Amino acid sequence: MIRLENIEQKYDLGEQEVVALNNISLEIKEGEFVAIMGPSGSGKSTLLNLLGILDNPSAGKFYLEGHDITSLPDKEQARIRNKHFGFIFQSFNLFSELSAMENVMLPMSYAGVSFSDRKSRAKELLTQMGLSHRLNHLPTMMSGGEQQRVAIARALSNKPSLILADEPTGNLPTAKGQEILDILKGLHKQGTTIVMVTHNDEQAQMADRVIYMQDGSIQDSSKQDNKVLESQRGE
């Protein structure tokens, strides 16, 4: 589904040039559950940004379904984020000005979904998340777990093929975090590809594969991943 080839990410901080990612090659297959682990500053968030096309790499190739998307115009990249990717953030990132319904409806408006369809889809998703009693509540009136479930509903609104989760349980108590993980597991079972950044080894065990990051490089991965890399080198 996604193939990264020799990705480099550099940030120009005035006089100093910071290399955030160094020669990353990586493949994520359809339906895979990938966990990214590593210490702070290892580049895992940068990698997630790249995977979600929130940032363009300084060098290297990014193939999505076989198409190089690094050189696509902003409008196309936005369309891909909107239709194919779903983001789940550590701090939920809901709009405090909008109700749960409106938060879920928002990405669909960029996809050109009609108001009534947006409304019914949002209602359906929130009900699935067990929030049918919270439809018109503002995020500030909800608990952290509820807010994250609204965020997941929002991420699912356009039926994405890839979910990108950045420490989705980081701001939640353990019990609530488990609820979120269960939802992600359920999505994975339904065939959605999931890439999750986490600090928690236990959570990482849920994944099909764990990518360890250190100083902007992939340190160690499962055997499967090594095989992929070897096969790429062979090509």
Added chain:
Amino acid sequence: MNIKEDFILSVRSLLASPLESMLLVLGLALSIGATASGLGMFAKANDAAKQLLQQVEYREILVSSKQSSSEMNVPITLQSTDETVTLSVIDLEAALLSPNIEFAYLSDRTRLRFNTGNAGFGGFRRGAGDNNNAADNNNRNTPNPNPDETQSNRQSTFSLNETNTGSEHGQRNSDRQTAPENTQGTQNENAQNENESPNQRFRADFEFATTDGPAPIIDSLPAYEVTPEFFSAMNLSVQKGGLFTRQEMQQGAKVLVLGSKAAASLFEDGVALNREVASFDNIFSIVGVLHETNTPIDYNAYRPSQVATQNAFRFAGFGWGAKLQFTVHDAVDLTQAQAQLTQYFNTQYGENVLNIQVPREAAKAASNRSEKIAIITLVLALSGLLIANVNVSNILYSRALRRRKQVGILKALGASKNNIFIMFLKESAVLLVFGGLIGVFIALGFSSLIALEGQSGLPLYAVLLGVLMSCLITLVFTLIPAIQASKTAPAIAMRVE
């Protein structure tokens, strides 16, 4: 209805910081109001200048003797009378020289003082602009009136009253007309009325004539001694009664045509037509009331020019204030007509003896000045708009900076640069709609303030144009923060604060 959620987000963001939003709206309202008013005033000044220059007065050439224009206050005895030129009806023939001249008339500003019947009104009041100064001086130098003659004069004026009661004034004057009529309009040296012989006039000045009818309730009116062509030149007509003719003027008829306001204010009951009013030695019959013009004409009284009948007194300065006024049909002909008249009067009286003025030039200068003031007002208003816009742009920019996270999330959720740009532009449009509406009220407020002073308000088209223009300019200024916001990197969404 298909209100997108990002627009709801915009509106609620604006409502979430009411103070800032209100400041933005207020700034926009004031700058839009000021610009619209400035443009309105500019348009008004332009229109007013155009309208002013269309008036008859500014298609005229004024010819006057130097004395009448500048040395009115110098005592008569100090002036060498042989250098005095007194313009008369004859001089109006200069009009024949130029085909461009439509009308020619003689006008002499004076003031009519009435015997109001008050006990205090026994003496002779002098007025600065009074044409009868000379008579006044002479009067005081010969303080020896013959009572009998005065009496006879009074009787003669009384008898005049009796004959004046007829409605046809040509007829009523016929019995005292002794001089032959001159239908050519040229002045006859002998066209003197017996009742108006100089001695009688002086004697009569000493005691006031009175009438049988009601006394006027005002003691004076601004008056002009004019030739009948004045009415045609000014395009004036009577609503009641009639105008006086050239023939009557030459007969020295004591008749008055009043402006509508003057007619209404003269007597207590507001009726003036066919009444008589006493001024010095004269009893005037009011023969006509003009249509309302909403100009100073409404407040004036017009009597036949006396110059036609006072040749014998030219040397003494009668008719000094008389101005010959030549009206052209089209203002572009003024220069040529002025040149022709100048040439004529120079050969007639010598160079630099007469003042030949074109009021249009002065009016043009004045309207240029007011136009300049209007331009300055407009520039100030536009500066206000610019300053307000820079500030609005600045506040919007800081808003965009504060909302980088929001924009980043929106982008992560699938908003393109274009979506963000339009979202911020819509937000500015919401502010502009409210600012613009209040701005229109501000401009209309100014307009009605001007309208209160008896003028028309600011032209609506200019006000609306000003609103439209300032809104467009403001929109351009809001583009900058909108573009800046649209450039926000989406990766910012991932940052944990």
